[in-house]
Amino acid sequence: MCTDLATGLVVALDIGGTKIAGALVDGEGRVRVRSRRPTPAREDGETVMAAVEDVLGDLAASPLWEAADAVGIGSAGPVDAARGTVSPVNVPGWRDYPLVERVRRAAAGRPVTLVGDGVAMTAAEHWLGAARGHDNALCLVVSTGVGGGLVLDGRLHPGPTGNAGHIGHITVDLDGEPCACGGRGCVERLASGPHLARRALENGWRPGPDGDASAAAVAAAARAGDPVAAASFERAAQALAAGIAATATLVEIDIAVVGGGVAGAGEVLFAPLRRSLRGYATLSFVRNLTVVPAVTGTDAGLLGAAAAAYARGEGAYAGANAGAGSGS
Structure with missing residues (x-):
């Protein structure tokens, strides 16, 4: 997996019950720009989404933003990659939340790939770990x-x-x-x-x-x-x-x-x-x-989300690709 990654940039999001991290990651697994916000996990779903949008806004302020052509998300679950939705146990405001579609809109229409956080960590360790x-x-x-x-x-x-x-x-x-x-x-x-x-x-x-x-x-x-x-x-x-x-x-x-x-x-x-x-x-x-x-340490979620975005369309992430399709 991931031996033929692109040399450009992708947007990576790592979403959990305590923090929302974002980064611009290149094809060699280097984090070029990063942002982080606490997860307002006890607030309503739109407040949580606003924190995600803030992270994306930080990344969009970088001159490198325009070079990123896709988004990968590793989210606390359960996730439903086929529908592009998430229902994290520790974020009650998100139940069947259409995260892929909302992130696609916030990322100016870039294609979005969704995987669970455990799958993201696995992708990171298989790519670089x-x-x-x-x-x-x-x-x-x-x-x-x-x-x-x-x-x-x-x-x-x-x-x-x-x-x-x-x-x-x-x-x-x-x-x-x-x-x-x-x-x-x-x-x-x-x-x-x-x-x-x-x-x-x-x-x-x-x-x-x-x-x-x-x-x-x-x-x-x-x-x-x-x-x-x-x-x-x-x-x-x-x-x-x-x-x-x-x-x-x-x-x-x-x-x-x-x-x-x-x-x-x-x-x-x-x-x-x-x-x-x-x-x-x-x-x-x-x-x-x-x-x-x-x-891969604390960056495992970001690197795994990036790996998922790079692998989109290569057939390696069949379930995730189906989820991304619903929001691309």
Whole structure:
């Protein structure tokens, strides 16, 4: 994927529950101009869209704007790339919101390609990151939620609506707690940052004098030898390992790339993850599965959105292209 990218510029948008980031990105993955606004996630849909338009306005003020000939969007989901709409769980004002059409208008009619944020991260890692050179890969974002995307036979596989590879809502605990998605015992319920920290608190871990009860604080405590904090990461790693092994068994991936804030814990997460994976990925064709950290960092969403825009029309992003068609 993405070996024949254009040398021009595209507009990239990374839209989540806390921030709306935008950039002009060139064909080598360099961010040339960037902008960012907080997401007014508790406001109405038009207020959220106004923040997106502000970001686009910042980019349009650059002399490079006219050289950009397409827009890529990586959005929190669920997304429906076939219809060009988004319904982010953490942005209540957007339900079946026609984001592709609205961005197309705000971007002076440029064609728009929409993918989910997990798929965007996957595109970034396959283009420029740890999954580069791998034809079959799963990439995960483990943060406030758990998302993901798939590369199969060398091409991004977003699925008909752009949500394929959403590992966070694979059930790994049949009698587990109800999940916000309506299911039960999902990977996200066990491995996301907020749930990981909640479990540590429930089991007796206490934050330090600063009161920080985040997953990062739990990671620091685990690193310092706190057994309760370490056990919370062990449980999160076990859930991720089960989901990764199930995915590998189904579609024969050979690498899993893990990014997001929780992955910033480093070996506090990756050591038990690799150990647990050995107990789940036992068949001969998944036994050599590699798990590595993502390397595209905080720009993964922007770079993945740019990759989606560059790949428009090349056949690599079938579901996303269908979504873009509705707003081009």
